[in-house]
Amino acid sequence: MVAEFKNVSNPATFGVEWTAGDNGSTFQLVNVRGQMTLMFGIKTAGAREWSAVPVVDPSRFMTSAPKTFAEFREIATAYVTA
Numbered sequence: 114m115v116a117e118f119k120n121v122s123n124p125a126t127f128g129v130e131w132t133a134g135d136n137g138s139t140f141q142l143v144n145v146r147g148q149m150t151l152m153f154g155i156k157t158a159g160a161r162e163w164s165a166v167p168v169v170d171p172s173r174f175m176t177s178a179p180k181t182f183a184e185f186r187e188i189a190t191a192y193v194t195a
Contacts, residue, residue, distance in 0.1 A: 116140075116193050120182060127185035131193070141165075142189045147178050151192070168192070 116131035121141065128143040137158030144151055151168035168174075174192050179185040 118186060118189060122182055122185075127179055127182055129186065129189045142168075142192055144175075144179060144185055144188070149175065149178050151175070151188070153192075 116133060118129040118131050121128040121130045121143075124146075126143050126145050128141060130139060130141045132139050139156045141154040141156075141163065142151060143154070149171060151171040151174065152165050153168050154163045154165035156163045174195070175188045179188060
């Protein structure tokens with residue numbers, strides 16, 4: 114099953130947010146525009162703040178920095194389904 118992504122992009126980043134499972138946690142994947150980096154974040158149910166970590170070896174999911182949200186969404190889908 115592919116996650117239902119919410120676009121949380123802004124002028125500096127591409128980003129998607131989704132929920133999965135029954136635990137109420139929210140997840141986020143973000144790319145700083147123009148860079149070959151990915152950050153993964155989680156906000157557990159009842160938490161006020163996000164916990165985030167860089168994705169190790171983002172080249173597993175992207176061959177170049179995305180130029181459009183559509184390109185980033187493909188990367189996010191590959192990440193979530195890996």
